Amino acid sequence: MVDFPYPYRPGQRGLVGFINRTIRQRGCAVVEAGTGVGKTITSLCGTVGYARDHGMKVLYLTRTKSQQKQVIRESAAIGDGILCVGVQGRSASSCPLMRDDPELSSGTSEEISKLCSEYKRKGDDGCHCPYYSAIESTDIGSWVERVRRDHPEPEDFSKLCEDSGLCPYEMVKYVLPEADVIAVPYPFVFMPQVLDRFIQWLGVPLSKTIIVVDEAHNLPDYLREVQTCECSMRAMELAEKEAGDNGDPEVHDGMTVTDVIAVTKEVLSLAVREYLIDDDGMLPPYFLQEELMSRLGLTSNGLSKVFKAMEEIGDGIAERKKQRRKLPRSYIMSMSRFMQAWVLGDEDLYVRLVVGEYNPKFQSYCLDPSGASGPLNECHASVHMSGTLEPLDAYAIEMGIERPSFLRLGGMFPPENLLKLYSDEVTMNYEERYTEPNYGILRRLIVDSVSAVNVNTAVFFPSYQFMERMVSEGIVDELGRDIYFEEKGMGQSDLMETVENFSMAEGGVLFCITGGRISEGIDFPADSLEMAVVVGVPFPKPTAKLRALHRYYDIRFGDGRRFISTIPATRKLRQAMGRVIRSETDRGVVVILDRRISSLGGLDSILCRDIPVAVKSFFSNDG
Numbered sequence: 016m017v018d019f020p021y022p023y024r025p026g027q028r029g030l031v032g033f034i035n036r037t038i039r040q041r042g043c044a045v046v047e048a049g050t051g052v053g054k055t056i057t058s059l060c061g062t063v064g065y066a067r068d069h070g071m072k073v074l075y076l077t078r079t080k081s082q083q084k085q086v087i088r089e090s091a092a093i094g095d096g097i098l099c100v101g102v103q104g105r106s107a108s109s110c111p112l113m114r115d116d117p118e119l120s121s122g123t124s125e126e127i128s129k130l131c132s133e134y135k136r137k138g139d140d141g142c143h144c145p146y147y148s149a150i151e152s153t154d155i156g157s158w159v160e161r162v163r164r165d166h167p168e169p170e171d172f173s174k175l176c177e178d179s180g181l182c183p184y185e186m187v188k189y190v191l192p193e194a195d196v197i198a199v200p201y202p203f204v205f206m207p208q209v210l211d212r213f214i215q216w217l218g219v220p221l222s223k224t225i226i227v228v229d230e231a232h233n234l235p236d237y238l239r240e241v242q243t244c245e246c247s248m249r250a251m252e253l254a255e256k257e258a259g260d261n262g263d264p265e266v267h268d269g270m271t272v273t274d275v276i277a278v279t280k281e282v283l284s285l286a287v288r289e290y291l292i293d294d295d296g297m298l299p300p301y302f303l304q305e306e307l308m309s310r311l312g313l314t315s316n317g318l319s320k321v322f323k324a325m326e327e328i329g330d331g332i333a334e335r336k337k338q339r340r341k342l343p344r345s346y347i348m349s350m351s352r353f354m355q356a357w358v359l360g361d362e363d364l365y366v367r368l369v370v371g372e373y374n375p376k377f378q379s380y381c382l383d384p385s386g387a388s389g390p391l392n393e394c395h396a397s398v399h400m401s402g403t404l405e406p407l408d409a410y411a412i413e414m415g416i417e418r419p420s421f422l423r424l425g426g427m428f429p430p431e432n433l434l435k436l437y438s439d440e441v442t443m444n445y446e447e448r449y450t451e452p453n454y455g456i457l458r459r460l461i462v463d464s465v466s467a468v469n470v471n472t473a474v475f476f477p478s479y480q481f482m483e484r485m486v487s488e489g490i491v492d493e494l495g496r497d498i499y500f501e502e503k504g505m506g507q508s509d510l511m512e513t514v515e516n517f518s519m520a521e522g523g524v525l526f527c528i529t530g531g532r533i534s535e536g537i538d539f540p541a542d543s544l545e546m547a548v549v550v551g552v553p554f555p556k557p558t559a560k561l562r563a564l565h566r567y568y569d570i571r572f573g574d575g576r577r578f579i580s581t582i583p584a585t586r587k588l589r590q591a592m593g594r595v596i597r598s599e600t601d602r603g604v605v606v607i608l609d610r611r612i613s614s615l616g617g618l619d620s621i622l623c624r625d626i627p628v629a630v631k632s633f634f635s636n637d638g
């Protein structure tokens with residue numbers, strides 16, 4: 016094993032040993048480790064030495080750029096010549112030839128990859144990308160040693176390459192075969208078409224990798240999303256226009272592409288009228304296929320041929336765009352692929368939905384995350400870490416992980432530093448949340464809790480809609496404090512600026528969303544956040560999708576409510592609560608406004624009928 020680069024804190028030596036023993040046995044370490052345990056450094060120290068000794072690589076899966084940087088920094092701290100490289104998802108912004116073209120900024124990784132291959136293709140006048148052709152005369156060995164020595168973060172590596180006239184994306188591929196640790200986003204492992212290419216670049220098969228999943232509590236939802244596909248009314252309109260611009264080709268006996276799209280739009284409108292209730296609606300089995308067959312006068316075989324023909328037409332359009340160095344996108348191709356996936360998706364594993372009102376869409380939603388978790392069983396071993404992964408056995412079952420070993424480590428910080436209170440005067444139950452007197456009491460409790468002390472406080476609302484309603488009814492004036500907002504669709508830099516301004520404020524109030532980016536991924540050290548008011552236990556909304564999930568988990572595991580409602584709500588709540596205490600000297604209060612908290616075990620919150628008094632008392636005692 017490599018040496019641990021810091022003095023061990025309680026629990027760390029044991030955790031490194033546990034991970035190391037598990038990977039030696041080709042197992043899967045499933046670990047809940049609270050704040051301060053040092054998840055990145057312990058998982059690296061438990062895996063890297065073994066990987067190097069056995070010609071393997073550690074694939075460290077991250078969801079954010081800051082987690083990726085942390086992996087590179089901790090690998091550098093271990094030293095010992097470890098080569099760690101960060102690979103980022105493909106986009107136009109990572110290509111010096113494409114980044115200034117606004118049309119390309121929305122390109123998917125697949126589209127950018129196709130366009131890149133057109134630039135790299137050698138014509139009579141040579142390769143059209145100077146950043147690619149310059150690699151041929153580059154001393155790759157010296158670049159590898161430079162990365163090993165300097166541990167550049169991805170942005171720094173890109174800049175170094177571009178300053179030398181080299182393509183950063185291609186240069187990373189040359190470093191990968193030499194790397195011990197590779198920090199990559201989830202899609203590199205869980206999207207089959209990306210994984211195939213990535214494995215070729217690594218130079219070792221998947222069975223020679225050890226996968227570490229950071230923030231693993233996100234993985235089940237992510238894997239469901241990866242397998243879900245959808246097609247919106249807007250996307251159909253774009254496909255219709257594209258067909259018109261390209262001569263509206265025939266796909267079957269006098270039937271053109273726009274004929275098929277027009278009928279599909281009619282069927283979507285019918286689905287909205289007949290089945291949509293609030294957010295979504297479940298469609299009967301074969302609804303879309305049967306409606307299309309009947310309206311277009313086709314058999315199921317005929318319908319499949321029409322989709323195939325549309326895919327070929329779309330493919331041709333994308334190819335012609337690529338040759339003109341335009342974004343190789345075809346809405347006809349996307350729509351036909353969606354239709355084929357919709358028809359082929361297993362009725363037991365996918366629920367067919369109509370979703371949304373303003374830009375409605377068909378959605379084939381995958382119920383089972385384990386369908387995409389195969390790489391976790393094909394690799395040599397894996398490590399799954401999170402501060403909120405409990406119950407660990409449920410995680411392993413849901414993900415279909417083989418040979419799991421479990422370890423729970425509490426936080427490193429004194430539990431008495433965090434006071435957890437809850438009120439049973441209110442509920443955020445969907446039927447009652449806006450009814451009186453519940454809503455009025457809730458509003459008063461928020462104002463009274465925040466106003467009890469002048470410390471930096473985050474109010475976690477259950478949704479933007481709920482937050483906006485409270486704001487439109489004057490809660491900001493009532494609080495009389497500086498308010499900072501997490502806004503819907505906020506860019507990363509705006510979000511970080513808001514968080515920074517709030518952190519530097521004295522007595523600032525941050526309005527944010529439970530389960531949003533602030534509640535999951537942001538650190539608030541010292542007194543930059545001393546109190547959190549969580550408005551409601553974040554049980555999921557009872558939509559058609561949720562009911563389908565519930566039924567599926569009932570059938571598979573005998574307890575849909577536990578998997579679909581109780582566990583996710585508890586994890587989200589613990590994530591939000593965990594923002595308050597980030598070091599051994601932090602002290603703070605969490606107030607939960609929802610009597611349903613009593614139905615969740617293990618959160619140790621205290622029923623309190625006078626929250627302002629309890630909060631004042633806690634802060635007047637400086638510990």
Ligand code: SF4
Nearest residue numbers: 110131134144146182
């Ligand atoms: S090789 Fe690199 S620089 Fe050239 S087009 Fe592809 S991504 Fe862009």
